[in-house]
Amino acid sequence: MNAVETLEISLTVNGERVKRSVPARLNLADFLRNELELTGTHVGCEHGVCGACTVRVDGEIVRGCLMFAAQADGCAVDTIEGLSDSREIEELQSAFVLYNALQCGFCTPGVLMAAQALLRDEPNPTRERIREYLSGNYCRCTGYQSIVDAIEAVANARAANR
Known part of the structure; x- marks a missing residue:
């Protein structure tokens, strides 16, 4: 039987230093969810197309x-929990509620x-640009109108x- 290769990693997650021994083939989403219990990072397609695992x-x-x-060894990783706890996305969270831009919440x-x-990168995007930017984030519940409305607001x- 082959032993699973493990690696020592050290990174900062949501401002906190983390050191762990991890299997070499463990993906970051599963590490965050299973090792650090940061379950806001969702795993949907496992192929990088749905956007649920965005960090x-x-x-x-x-x-x-x-x-x-x-x-991610040596990197600074921010998850949805970190952005929420720091209030960095407070305006977006409020707008998503106001514009009914969430239903099941899996993609949120x-x-x-x-x-x-x-x-952050484009403070005044057009609706078309918002749609284009979010093209890698799938939502099966809301359609995208309310999501675009919330971000535009x-x-x-x-x-x-300003």
């Missing part, structure tokens, strides 16, 4: 199911991660406060 690594959003946990963490990244509110 932020060193400031850039990535698909957690396509990245090995070992690849990934969509919020992507929306925050978009608004936050962009407009932030622009008015």
Whole structure:
């Protein structure tokens, strides 16, 4: 029987230092969910197309199911829990409720991660740009109209406060 190769990793998750021994082939999404009990990162397709596993690594959003946990060694990882606890996405969360931009909630963490990244990089996106940016985040419940409405409302509110 072959032994599972493990690697020592050290990273920062939501501002906290984490050191673990992990199987070399463990993906980041499963590491966050199973090892750190950060279950807001969802695993949907396991092929990187649905966006449910979206997390932020060193400031850039990535698909957690396509990245090995070992690849995050030395990195800063932010999950939906970290963005929520820090209140970074508070406006987006409120807008999603106001505009009924969530139903079952499975896609919501990934969509919020992507929306925050978009608004950080492009503070005043068009509706078309919002739709394009979210094209890698699947939602089977709401359709996308209310999601786009919520993100557009936050962009407009932030622009008015600048």
